[in-house]
Amino acid sequence: xxxxxxxxxxxxxxxxxxxxxxxxxxxxxxxxxxxxxxxxxxxxxxxxxxxxxxxxxxxxxxxxxxxxxxxxxxxxxxxxxxxxxxxxxxxxxxxxxxxxxxxxxxxxxxxxxxxxxxxxxxxxxxxxxxxxxxxxxxxxxxxxxxxxxxxxxxxxxxxxxxxxxxxxxxxxxxxxxxxxxxxxxxxxxxxxxxxxxxxxxxxxxxxxxxxxxxxxxxxxxxxxxxxxxxxxxxxxxxxxxxxxxxxxxxxxxxxxxxxxxxxxxxxxxxxxxxxxxxxxxxxxxxxxxxxxxxxxxxxxxxxxxxxxxx
Numbered sequence: 001x002x003x004x005x006x007x008x009x010x011x012x013x014x015x016x017x018x019x020x021x022x023x024x025x026x027x028x029x030x031x032x033x034x035x036x037x038x039x040x041x042x043x044x045x046x047x048x049x050x051x052x053x054x055x056x057x058x059x060x061x062x063x064x065x066x067x068x069x070x071x072x073x074x075x076x077x078x079x080x081x082x083x084x085x086x087x088x089x090x091x092x093x094x095x096x097x098x099x100x101x102x103x104x105x106x107x108x109x110x111x112x113x114x115x116x117x118x119x120x121x122x123x124x125x126x127x128x129x130x131x132x133x134x135x136x137x138x139x140x141x142x143x144x145x146x147x148x149x150x151x152x153x154x155x156x157x158x159x160x161x162x163x164x165x166x167x168x169x170x171x172x173x174x175x176x177x178x179x180x181x182x183x184x185x186x187x188x189x190x191x192x193x194x195x196x197x198x199x200x201x202x203x204x205x206x207x208x209x210x211x212x213x214x215x216x217x218x219x220x221x222x223x224x225x226x227x228x229x230x231x232x233x234x235x236x237x238x239x240x241x242x243x244x245x246x247x248x249x250x251x252x253x254x255x256x257x258x259x260x261x262x263x264x265x266x267x268x269x270x271x272x273x274x275x276x277x278x279x280x281x282x283x284x285x286x287x288x289x290x291x292x293x294x295x296x297x298x299x300x301x302x303x304x305x306x307x308x309x310x
Contacts, residue, residue, distance in 0.1 A: 002055040004067055008093075009050040010227040017046050017066065019054055020227075029054050029064040047075065048225040048238055049093040049182065074123045076184060091184050091225050091238045096177075097127040100187035100196065103137060103145040108188055110152070114260075114301035116186055117158070121259035122251060125184075128159035128177065132192040135164040152295050156262050165192065165199040175200065179233040186240045197239055201228050253309050257285075260302055262294050278303070 010026065011018035019029045031046060046052075051070040057063045075092035097120045101108035113129065120127035129149070131137075137146045150160045159177070163170030178200075185193055198204060225240045257263045257277060267275060269284035277285035277299075288294040 004053040004055055005064075006051070006053055008227070009046055009048055009052060011224070012044060012046050012048055012050075013224055014044065017052075019052060019064065019066070021054075027054070027056075027062050027064050029066045030057075031066045044089070045069070047072075047089040048091045048227050049075075051093060074125055076119060076123060076125065076186075078119075090186070090240050091227075093182065094125055094184040094238065095181040097125050097184045097186065098130055098178075099127060100130045100132050100185060100191045100193055101149065102133050102188075102191045103131065103142055103149060105133065105136060106188060106190045107145075108191060110149075110297035111301045111304055112188060113153075114298060115305065118256070118259040118301075118305060121261070122255075128161065129153050130161040130163055130170075130174065130196075132163055132165075132187075132196060134162045134169050135167045152297065155295070156298070163196070165195045168199075171199060175230070175232055178230060178235045178237065180235050182227070182236045182238065184238040184240065193239060197228070197237060200237060201231050203231075204228060251309055253306055256302065256305055256309065260298060262288075262298065263302060266294065276306070278306070 005021055007019040007021040007027075009017045010020045015030060017029050017031065018026055020026050029052075046066070046069065050072070052066050053068040053070075054064040054066050057065050072092040074094065076090045076094065076097065078088055078090060097116070099113055099116045099120075101113055117127050117129075131146055131149055134146065137143050146162065150162065153160050161170050161174055161177075163174055165171065185197070187193055225238055227236050227238045229236055251259075253276065254274070257267055263277065263285050266284050266288050267277065270277070270280070271282035272280055275283055275285070277283050285294065285299070289296060289299045
């Protein structure tokens with residue numbers, strides 16, 4: 001029997017997975033057939049970040065077989081575009097998540113940011129927000145909006161970076177935060193993920209999309225998740241496809257409030273311990289929204305997610 005070698009999936013495109021072995025070499029691996037009959041309700045049984053054991057299939061062609069997938073410590077999922085499946089696992093075994101947003105060209109909505117942060121909270125993944133393209137936010141309206149985003153999420157307790165890959169703003173602080181961590185990066189198309197990653201890992205030279213003048217949305221330049229080692233530290237970054245919509249799955253309405261830290265904290269003061277913070281009397285959360293302790297944008301996102309969860 002061939003010796004099993006440990007590695008990590010750094011790219012998964014369907015039938016083949018790129019696996020980085022412990023000696024940092026990369027081989028292309030197919031999945032052992034038995035893994036395809038386990039009834040997983042996901043688009044693929046493998047994901048970027050999976051810890052695996054492989055056997056060499058052909059040294060000449062540098063290929064192997066994935067014999068075992070280790071238990072995941074966490075994962076990030078979203079609704080699949082494939083209607084026959086329930087979910088698509090974006091990545092797994094991540095240490096933290098970086099949500100990239102822009103205040104214009106294009107503008108990222110509070111609701112989209114909150115869905116990503118809610119998902120990170122649900123799977124116990126620490127998250128931070130990066131407001132990108134700060135070099136474009138010199139005009140008063142953009143500057144005020146940038147400050148509003150920053151104030152909103154810092155008041156909740158999230159780390160907020162202000163950055164620009166073009167002029168270097170915030171890049172040193174960002175690299176320090178990523179040191180020795182596996183960081184998943186996510187955001188709308190057009191928020192500058194590829195430009196940012198090119199700055200962090202210059203040799204990649206990822207293709208950068210243009211912004212549509214009609215819709216002010218970015219074009220998709222990444223079609224699947226991929227993990228890259230960072231150049232200046234011992235961390236890894238997982239680039240993900242630009243997400244147009246982020247559907248919540250695998251959640252119950254009653255637990256959504258748990259994934260909004262500021263709502264969960266104040267909810268202990270509600271009259272009813274099963275309060276959903278919608279129409280119940282003596283709701284401390286709604287009172288907090290009215291007096292400004294909880295941002296209205298966050299409460300609006302909470303209600304929208306509640307309505308979307310089946």
